[in-house]
Amino acid sequence: MGADTISRRDQILDIAERGYRRGGFTGLSYRDIAAALDMKSASVHYHFPHKEDLGKAVVERYTNNLLDALGAPDAAAETEADRLDRLVGAYRAAYTEGDSSCLCAVLGAVSPQLPPAVQEAVNRFFSRLILWTETALSGATRATDLTASHIISALQGAMILSVAMGDARYLEEVADNLTQKSSS
Amino acid sequence: MGADTISRRDQILDIAERGYRRGGFTGLSYRDIAAALDMKSASVHYHFPHKEDLGKAVVERYTNNLLDALGAPDAAAETEADRLDRLVGAYRAAYTEGDSSCLCAVLGAVSPQLPPAVQEAVNRFFSRLILWTETALSGATRATDLTASHIISALQGAMILSVAMGDARYLEEVADNLTQKSSS
DNA sequence: GTTTTAGTACCTATCGATAGGTAGGTATCA
DNA sequence: TGATACCTACCTATCGATAGGTACTAAAAC
Known part of the structure; x- marks a missing residue:
């Protein structure tokens, strides 16, 4: 397959990621995925023999x-505020991409x-994200006195709040709050 | 039925609340509820004809x-810090009760x-909770400079983080963080 | 006082639909 | 030939929901 063509495997992962984010793990079936890709569910099994395989692959890809x-949480040429901006920006982008919650919040809530x-x-998603955040904020410039857990929790929670209320402003407000704290 | 006996309707709501918090709306069936109460699923339909009816009733009861x-968000004899403590305590208690996420975060994530x-x-749960929090924190004593959205988001997110990681410390840390902020 | 009615709360049996999964098959390509 | 990637057909199991039924009780009607 060409470099510009998305593999069938990745197509399945794309559909599954979107579906799980919108409806949870039980809210998306192999038949749903198959229908979205104009194929049959047995063919999804070909790529991912069990639903557990697919779920794991989706989460790992999302994490990566x-x-x-x-990026690196400790690059020399940037400030903690830069990194915090990047983290917040990633959450904004993820919400904007589909008006849906973070995959691992949806799944983690019913872990x-x-x-x-x-x-x-x-579990690994959150461990790595928290470690990234702790590392990103462990420099000397004290961009914020909030802990990594607090920041991740606030972002995850705000994303869900925006989804639940159908209004991006909740995430925007919390995001601004977090990054303005870094300016003060 | 006596005042000390739980009605069948409330028994169903109890099971449903616990089930939805643990596995989401699609993660609990009428047959699950029936089995937990040693009855048949048609009998659950008797009390709640459609799954939508049950879901609505569970959320409304939980909200109330x-x-x-x-309690009142504006009682004269207490401080904003008292109220914030009460809010945080409610989240702690909810987590402790079943090591599970807040009902409306689980549901709202896939709203x-x-x-x-x-x-x-x-939607009404979050609206009312945010209003309560705004009112509770709108006094003159400035217990915290965090917004109601931020506080609710952080608590909801931290609860999910603790569930996902199987460790209460995440919620504890964010809870302490929020209430210690109110002391500074 | 007896019978009828209406309401409550459960049941059996069943429907159509959905879901994860499997066995066997076909087509293509190197 | 073997690997890849799809398909058909089917299985078991589960799900929300419905129709019809039973048992009990209190109140109304006779």
Whole structure:
């Protein structure tokens, strides 16, 4: 397959990511995915034999994409405020992309009910994101006195609030609040 | 039925609340509820004809219970810090009760996929909670400079983080952070 | 006082639909 | 030939919901 063509596997992951973010793990079936791609559900099984495989792959890809987008948490040429801006920007972008919640908030909220591999992948998402944030904010410039847990919680919660209320302003307000704190 | 006996209707609501908080709206079936109460699913339909009816009733009861527990947001004999403590305490208690997320965060995260009446009830939960918080913090003593949206977002997000990570410390940390801010 | 009615609260049986998954098959290509 | 990537057909299981039924009770009607 060409470099410019999205593989079928990635197409499935795209649909699944969007579907899980909108409706949760049980809210999207293999048949839904198949229909969206004009194929049959057995073919989805070909790429991902069990739903747990798919869920895990979706979360891992989402995790890697986010951390790639965030970049290094300790690059010498930037401030903590720069990094915090990038984190907040990633959340804004994720909301804008589909008016939906963060994948791992949706899944994490019902974590104990998830298949084990998916649960572990969600756990790793948060561990890595919190570590990134702690590292990003551990420099000398004290961009904010809020902890990494607090920032991630606020962003995740604000995203859900905006989805629940159908209004981006809640996330915007919290995002501004977090980044303006870094200016004060 | 006696005042000390829980009605069948309330038993169903209890099971549904717990089930939805743990597994989301699609994660709990009428048959699950029936099995938990040693009855048949048609009997659940007797009390709540459609799943939408049940979802709405669960959210409304949850909303009323929380706001009752929070009490008046503007009683003269207390400080803003008292009220913030009460809000944070309610979240702590909710987590402790079942190691699960806030009902309306779980539902709100996938709000557009919910039946309309459930979605509206979730919307009303957040509207009322934010209004309560704004009112509680609108006195002269400036207990915190965080907005109501920020506080609710942080608490909701932290609760989900604790569920996802299987560790109460995340919620504890954010809760302490919010209430210690009010002391400074 | 007895019978009828209406309401409550459950049940059995069933429907159509959906869901994860499997076995066996076909077509293509290197 | 083997690998890849799809398909048909089917399985078991589950789900929201419905129709018709039973049992009980209190109140109304006779």
